[in-house]
Amino acid sequence: MILALLLIPLLAGAAAFAIRGDSLRRGFWLAAAAAHAALTVACWRHAPPPVLGGWLGLDAAGLLVLGAASALFLAATVYGIGFLAREEESRLRLGARRRNESEPVFTGCLLLFLAAMTLTAAARNFGLLWVAVEATTLASAPLVFFHRHARSLEAVWKYLVVCSVGIALALGGNIFLAASAAGGGSPLGFDDLARMGPRLNATWLRAALVFLFVGYGTKMGLAPMHTWLPDAHSESPSMVSALLSGALLNCAFLALWRASRVASAAGQGELAGTLFLVLGAVSLGIAAVFVLGQSDYKRLLAYSSVEHMGILATGAGLGAAGAYGAFFHAVNHSLVKGMLFLSAGNILAAYGTKSVERVRGLARTLPWTGALWAAGLFAVTGAPPFGTFVSEWTILRAAAAGGRWGVLVFFLAALAVIFLGMSRAFLSMLQGPKGGAEKAREPVSAWMPPLVLGAAALALGFGAPGFLDRILREAAGLP
Amino acid sequence: MSGAGEAAWAVFILSNFILLGSGRLKSYARAVSVQGFLLAALAWLPPTMPVGHALFLSACNAVLKGIVFPRFLVRAIEAADVRRETEPGVGFGLSLIAGTAVLAVCFWAGDKLPPPVPAFLAARPAAFFAMFTGLFIIVGRRTAVAQTAGYLVLENGLAALGMSLLRGQPLVVELGVLLDLFAAVFIMGIAVYHINREFDHVDADKLTFLRD
Numbered sequence: 159m160i161l162a163l164l165l166i167p168l169l170a171g172a173a174a175f176a177i178r179g180d181s182l183r184r185g186f187w188l189a190a191a192a193a194h195a196a197l198t199v200a201c202w203r204h205a206p207p208p209v210l211g212g213w214l215g216l217d218a219a220g221l222l223v224l225g226a227a228s229a230l231f232l233a234a235t236v237y238g239i240g241f242l243a244r245e246e247e248s249r250l251r252l253g254a255r256r257r258n259e260s261e262p263v264f265t266g267c268l269l270l271f272l273a274a275m276t277l278t279a280a281a282r283n284f285g286l287l288w289v290a291v292e293a294t295t296l297a298s299a300p301l302v303f304f305h306r307h308a309r310s311l312e313a314v315w316k317y318l319v320v321c322s323v324g325i326a327l328a329l330g331g332n333i334f335l336a337a338s339a340a341g342g343g344s345p346l347g348f349d350d351l352a353r354m355g356p357r358l359n360a361t362w363l364r365a366a367l368v369f370l371f372v373g374y375g376t377k378m379g380l381a382p383m384h385t386w387l388p389d390a391h392s393e394s395p396s397m398v399s400a401l402l403s404g405a406l407l408n409c410a411f412l413a414l415w416r417a418s419r420v421a422s423a424a425g426q427g428e429l430a431g432t433l434f435l436v437l438g439a440v441s442l443g444i445a446a447v448f449v450l451g452q453s454d455y456k457r458l459l460a461y462s463s464v465e466h467m468g469i470l471a472t473g474a475g476l477g478a479a480g481a482y483g484a485f486f487h488a489v490n491h492s493l494v495k496g497m498l499f500l501s502a503g504n505i506l507a508a509y510g511t512k513s514v515e516r517v518r519g520l521a522r523t524l525p526w527t528g529a530l531w532a533a534g535l536f537a538v539t540g541a542p543p544f545g546t547f548v549s550e551w552t553i554l555r556a557a558a559a560g561g562r563w564g565v566l567v568f569f570l571a572a573l574a575v576i577f578l579g580m581s582r583a584f585l586s587m588l589q590g591p592k593g594g595a596e597k598a599r600e601p602v603s604a605w606m607p608p609l610v611l612g613a614a615a616l617a618l619g620f621g622a623p624g625f626l627d628r629i630l631r632e633a634a635g636l637p
Numbered sequence: 638m639s640g641a642g643e644a645a646w647a648v649f650i651l652s653n654f655i656l657l658g659s660g661r662l663k664s665y666a667r668a669v670s671v672q673g674f675l676l677a678a679l680a681w682l683p684p685t686m687p688v689g690h691a692l693f694l695s696a697c698n699a700v701l702k703g704i705v706f707p708r709f710l711v712r713a714i715e716a717a718d719v720r721r722e723t724e725p726g727v728g729f730g731l732s733l734i735a736g737t738a739v740l741a742v743c744f745w746a747g748d749k750l751p752p753p754v755p756a757f758l759a760a761r762p763a764a765f766f767a768m769f770t771g772l773f774i775i776v777g778r779r780t781a782v783a784q785t786a787g788y789l790v791l792e793n794g795l796a797a798l799g800m801s802l803l804r805g806q807p808l809v810v811e812l813g814v815l816l817d818l819f820a821a822v823f824i825m826g827i828a829v830y831h832i833n834r835e836f837d838h839v840d841a842d843k844l845t846f847l848r849d
């Protein structure tokens with residue numbers, strides 16, 4: 159089962175490079191995404207047994223990350239097929255003034271990206287986890303460079319260098335981790351390390367934790383290592399931004415969570431918790447500063463991702479109840495950010511600009527996208543009745559229950575500032591007379607996927623349904 | 638045998654000074670190549686691994702890090718037609734002085750940390766020093782080619798760290814790391830090519846459209 163989950167996108171990705179016919183390749187792509195989603199649903203119903211001698215397996219945390227990635231990939235695929243067709247059309251209309259990346263390479267890298275994320279979710283060993291996370295960077299770099307112009311080139315160079323260096327430090331963390339376990343069985347399996355617990359050498363383990371948090375924290379977009387994120391997210395095609403923000407950042411969070419589990423087992427849980435809280439607070443603070451007065455709506459969404467990763471880190475630093483909220487928030491954030499980035503793609507296609515100032519009258523010009531954008535404002539700022547509200551509330555309650563009043567006050571203050579910044583930009587885009595758009599046209603493939611994601615986020619506003627609640631509890635270690 | 642090992646690590650340390658003190662990009666490629674061959678040779682010295690494992694790893698290291706990656710760098714240098722790093726962010730003299738100071742710290746730190754497995758005296762300082770050099774080059778040099786070389790040196794430092802702290806990792810993991818490294822260098826090479834075409838130079842420092 160797990161092998162099939164990995165092999166489907168891997169083989170389909172390899173095949174996509176070779177298929178020449180556009181419609182055949184797109185059909186193949188959709189089929190692979192649907193098959194992956196169907197298998198993921200099957201895994202959610204019955205957790206599959208570990209394979210390859212325990213190197214691959216899906217626990218509750220892995221299932222959550224996999225589920226979010228697979229659902230978002232399917233939505234992005236439906237959206238993307240329409241997007242590529244329209245790109246092709248507009249390119250023919252404008253003449254070959256600007257070349258895009260060739261479609262086989264784009265599709266192939268997307269599917270390989272999904273395979274790498276699946277491997278991240280299923281890895282049961284820190285070494286394999288590292289290989290998988292680095293592979294996500296490499297598979298997604300060509301995706302950021304879809305529109306071949308100077309700005310996306312700059313974004314892709316920063317993405318490659320900053321993330322590769324970050325992940326290289328995480329490799330150092332792995333080596334320290336193995337050094338702390340020297341002499342004990344197979345190195346770096348999650349279960350083996352957790353079983354060794356207090357027998358791990360404390361000095362090396364603490365060094366390992368710091369390196370792992372800086373390394374995977376870079377990839378998760380936690381400030382101050384977030385510098386690649388706004389550029390890569392704003393310059394990619396919107397469907398790629400949705401995947402980077404909604405699916406990839408969760409994968410990095412999963413890696414940090416794995417490290418913190420080993421730390422708790424070894425009696426170093428306090429250090430891991432402090433690292434989570436400090437990085438979370440810095441991310442919330444930086445996001446609040448840059449959201450205010452942001453003039454580019456895709457960068458606005460990117461900084462909002464930094465904010466939400468800060469929320470995840472804060473939740474994970476607040477014990478099991480907070481971790482429940484963090485995992486729930488990860489699911490909510492994936493849905494909401496997927497919906498918003500796909501909507502942003504529609505706005506960009508219609509208005510031809512990423513500037514908040516120059517988009518006016520969205521509600522009248524693009525009725526579907528306008529409605530989604532308005533709902534998205536409430537969803538992304540954690541207002542009821544969306545799932546984000548419930549998960550943020552859970553994290554706040556965990557902070558109060560633990561007596562962490564400083565954390566609670568700072569968290570609320572940052573969210574309030576971000577709400578102001580986001581609502582100012584979103585409302586000014588929505589209001590105004592109709593017009594300003596070069597071509598106001600909304601095909602079904604452009605509004606249906608974000609609508610479905612948004613509806614799911616809304617449904618989670620009534621709390622996690624039974625099957626999700628069970629997995630969230632298991633992932634967070636609650637009874 | 639032990640003397641040969643220490644001498645090899647000493648050469649490894651010295652090769653970093655070439656990167657710190659020189660502006661010739663082809664020297665960077667040569668230093669990276671020397672490090673790759675040294676890592677391949679050192680896989681044979683204790684702490685020992687199974688023979689098959691060592692043979693395979695040292696072959697991979699020699700071919701990829703000793704030959705293929707430096708070739709990539711040289712081709713990028715020739716394609717982009719930049720031979721020298723002319724305006725480094727930190728001057729070469731200052732880089733050398735900083736490097737010497739950091740090397741002393743590396744020896745001190747290597748001495749302080751408890752070694753989990755017996756290893757050469759100079760191995761851990763050499764690993765730390767290569768990691769520092771790699772990061773320093775990425776931050777302090779402006780051309781994309783030099784930054785790619787810095788990334789390779791950082792990875793060499795990590796490989797050295799692994800060799801000095803562990804009795805060999807599982808082969809799957811080592812292979813995965815090498816595969817990722819190969820893909821990373823390949824993609825960076827393509828990016829360097831595009832930067833050169835788009836901007837007519839490979840100054841990553843001039844990439845400043847995107848800011849807040």
